[in-house]
Amino acid sequence: MANLVEIRDLKVEATSDAGRVIEIIRGVSFDIAEGEIVALIGESGSGKTTIALTLMGYARNGCRISGGSVSLDGRDMVRLSERERAAIRGTEVSYVPQSAAAAFNPAQTIMDQVVEITRIHDLMPRADAEQRAVSLFKALNLPNPQSIGSRYPHQVSGGQLQRLSAAMALIADPKLVIFDEPTTALDVTTQIEVLRAFKSVMKKGGMSGVYVSHDLAVVAQIADRIIVLKGGEIQEVGATEQILTAPQHDYTRELLSAFTPKQHARPQAPTAAARKPPLLDVLDISAGYGPIQADGLPLMRALKSVSFRLEEGRNLGVIGESGCGKSTLARVIAGILPQVKGDVIFDGRQLARSAAHRQKEELRKLQMVFQFADTALNPSKSIGDILSRPLSFYHGMGRRQQESRVCELLDMVRLPRAVRHRRASELSGGQKQRVNLARALAAEPKLILCDEITSALDTVVAAAILDLLKELQRELGLSYMFISHDLSTVQAICDEVIVMYNGEKVEEMATGLEEGPGHPYSRLLFSSVPKLDTRWLDSLELDPELVSAFARR
Amino acid sequence: MMRSATQFRAAGYSINIVGLIGFLLVFSWALVAILAPWIIPYPIGEIVDFDYFGPISDKFWLGTDYLGRDILSRILMGARYTVGISLIAVMISCTLGVALGMTAAVVGGWFDTILSRFLDALNSIPSKLFGLVVVAGIGSSIPVLIMTLAIIYTPGAYRFARALSVNINTMDFVTVARARGEGTFFLIRSEILPNILGPVLADLGLRFVFIVLLLSGLSFLGLGVQPPNADWGALVRENIGGLPFGAPAVIFPSIAIASLTIGVNLLIDNLPQKIRDRST
Secondary structure, three states: OOEEEEEEEEEEEOOOOOOOEEEEEEEEEEEOOOOOEEEEEOOOOOOOOOOOOOOOOOOOOOOOEEEEEEEEEOEEEEOOOOHHHHHHEEOOOOEOOHHHHHOOOOOOOOEEEEHHHHHOOOOOOHHHHHHHHHHHHHHOOOOOOOOHHHHHHHOOOOOHHHHHHHHHHOOOOOEEEEEEEEOOOOOHHHHHHHHHHHHHHHHHOOOEEEEEEEOOOHHHHOOEEEEEEEOOEEEEEEEEEHHOOOOOOOHHHHHHHHHHOOOOOOOOOOOOOOOOOEEEEEEEEEEEEEEEOOOOOEEEEEEEEEEEOOOOOEEEEEEEOOOOOOOOOOOOOHOOOOOOOEEEEEEEEEEOHHHHHOOOHHHHHHHEEEOOOOOOOOOOEEHHHHHHHHHHHHHHHOOOHHHHHHHHHHHHOOOHHHHHHOHHHHHOOOHHHHHHHHHHOOOOEEEEEEEEEEEEOOOHHHHHHHHHHHHHHHHOOEEEEEOOOOOOHHHOOOOEEEEEEOOOOEEEOOOOOOOOOOOOHHHHHHOOOOOOOOOHHHHOOOOHHHHHHHHHO | OOOOOOOEOOOOEEEHHHHHHHHHHHHHHHHHHHHHHOOOOOOOOOOOOOOOOOOOOOOOOOOOOOOOOOHHHHHHHHHHHHHHHHHHHHHHHHHHHHHHHHHHHHHHHHHHHHHHHHHHHHHOOOOOHHHHHHHHHHHHHHHHHHHHHHHHHHHHHHHHHHHHHHHHHHOOHHHHHHHOOOOOHHHHHHHHHHHHHHHHHHHHHHHHHHHHHHHHHHOOOOOOOOOOOHHHHHHHHHOOOHHHHHOHHHHHHHHHHHHHHHHHHHHHHHOEOOOOOOOO
């Protein structure tokens, strides 16, 4: 088979604000055969998107291709003029972005945007282009293929929009399609449908593809070959099966082991006699947003009569898809969003609905860590100042005491002490999340609410954070309420899991049990999590009734 | 942001050349304002030249005005009024506006609604008319002028600060502080203010220029600084008749206004930055 793409010794450089030249890609070479799908995998900052973009002869602002060649179908994209590249983009190589919602213009209909490439390159008359678009909609398994084009981007769901952006990329029948993390922002149940659609269209059309992702399990379903990247260099190249089963490079092994976190060693379930009163008892909570209606409930109900209890020293996982109310639950417990109905009883005392009316001691024992580590840290304060505040606020510590305690906290979360003089923007994502954790620990809490704290992090970094959480629990006797959409992280740390759907708790169960979930929605959710098996997607059979009832595609 | 190659360092702070120029301009005018009574060559009210709109000469460095008074002396003394009144007024209006704006954003609800509508109503009164009524009612004195100018420019500063604070207020780190149980004052001072300081200072620079211009407008109407004293705006106005003759009497007060306002803006856009050692 002839090679469609040949990349030789590619180098990309960027110039920093200080005028320093940074090598982002350091001499990468690989080929893509015709009809082959190659995955680029690695953590954020490993250069995977940068490489993918060079296939279109494009380098992001401030970057430039400084060496090597990228030959696509015999032409070197690096040497072509901008005009020649523009002629190739869209017709021979096209791009499916990570966030389809951001890639569509909200003011134009979907059809206008899908056929835009044929208009720009003057490929075919509008009517033909529309016909082709409709057949692509069918191939991508979109509902109402005849009429979906006349809608506007906000009138379709996220998963549909992602498939529509693929239709946009495929309309001119390109030889190579670049997928840049197209399913990362989607829910697992939606992700399956999108992956299936991509796979069938690519195989049918015999197109080559580059699939950029950090998720090994997703890549395993769609790619023929995997290229593992780190720090702008290729670590390992191999067929998908070989990478998954017999990785050669240490880094690949690290990635694989991070993907399957160790199961949580469950403490013995307490016997009835030893049963302590629960640490957290949530009774019949309803909460939401918008004006209060006649029945005393808000217009948008995010939580509908949710109850659960959590015992001291144990961990509770809350899982569900986006919009199921799991973050709202944490906000209600933390007093950020007062509930309209129901009670939160924590450590034997009923908590006031709003944090403003709670006592300092109650607030101290209940801390929360947020999903986005960077927005949760004040960018204009040093890490030392951020960590000192809860110390003086809750414990009334003096300057010197604070300083030594800040050092202790940084040791606890495995950060170098010198970090305290830095600001949040000077730390990496994983380091920031550790600082957030240290701030919660500074209060010496009994319970930490973790709201998706690992989902914005790379797998390897996330696994390290989970290990840290477990270790801290052993040392300090904490309890966690762990909110996530990712089943494997929850299984790694929690004793019990509650599954939420559309604001309701649909199931409560212990992790690691043989029988598995009972509620149909939990079954759908659990079976939708991609596995590290190349045949998983093809062999997966979901009950279509279940899917139509629960999956919001 | 591109870092300028020329940086000056002192006492743990660094400032670039543009900021330094701005600082020197503002500092020298402030010095002039303080020292004016001792350095003026002629008393400001005295007619010293028989010619009007006199040219630059050995005796009158910047020429003479429409009555034959020495322009250099009048500019030097005018600095007291322009720099003093405008600076104090802009400080009051920005402090008040920013403090109220941040409070409204953090507290929200009724407090925010009522305060915002009240200040909007204040904003809807034309500034010259407002000044006219107040000064006509109470009489013109320097404290009255300062307070009038401050009140006229408070709603703008409030709107600006509130819009910025509302954005910061939704950030997670503010939520964290709220959940910790922090009071409004801490939220404003420690979480919000440091993050809006840059734009607020830039706004202060602009507002300063507006106040200088409004002050000269009021002086023109006879409501500002009372003769024989004059601020720079009034100097421009009273000598505007000399423009066809290219009289220095109208050019130099204009240059004085320009140098002060540009100096303030250069300084504010390039404030000294604390040197933070990244290696530790």
